[in-house]
Amino acid sequence: MMSTHTSIVYGPIASRRLGVSLGLNIVPPGTKTCNYNCPYCQYGWSRPLRASTPGWPSAERVARALDARLGQATARGERFDRITVAGDGEPTLHPQFAAVVGAIAAVRDRSAAGTPLAILSNASTLHQRRIVDALAQIDERYLKLDAGDPALLRRINGPSADLHAIIDGCRRLERFTLQSMFVTDGVGRVDNATDAAVQWWLQALQQVRPQAVHVYTLDRPGAWPYLRPVPADRLETIGARARHLGFDAQVFPGRRRD
């Protein structure tokens, strides 16, 4: 499992899906803060969220941290493919999310014009107009949807995952990439890569109509140690089924460990 970040800016991280990405952690530093509880989460299990969780960084602090890091990057001649709001939990839970996004966009415009802003979100807050409006200021939105069956979704993402709310929320956005993590425990307690599960997922895809789909699997141990990556050929089959329905689906197999 990975440790949580203690700073607002981290990386850059090089990944197959996002290239060289400078990360922004806008949840309280040093703690995982999420309303989901995915057994595959690389930051471990979630603690119950309190209404007034302390420690959210202000828009000004986020702006200062990003400004300083971009200044350092300019001095060093560093280039990033994108600046990505991700971090140790769900960024859209930030109580001043719109102000934080506005501050990040202003710093990017000033110090790294042309570098796209991206966000990774679990799509659970899109019923709030203020979140949808703030997301409109971000160039690339990567939203999570791991299953199209409500009961399976709760097993994969935790009891607060609500399929219908996610579908309704995604439909409020014009452009986004859906990212879907496929995992198995090998005995069927948690497995969203079965034929039936994939069929439900494809139906959900047709309702949310993403611009692109990323199909991927575990790269590192998650919170629940019994989960395994889904084999590459199975991921390819899932991606091919999505493409057959007209979606621009890319497959990212897990890294070989042998």
Ligand code: SF4
């Ligand atoms: S939504 Fe992301 S941060 Fe939250 S529990 Fe799932 S994997 Fe972890």
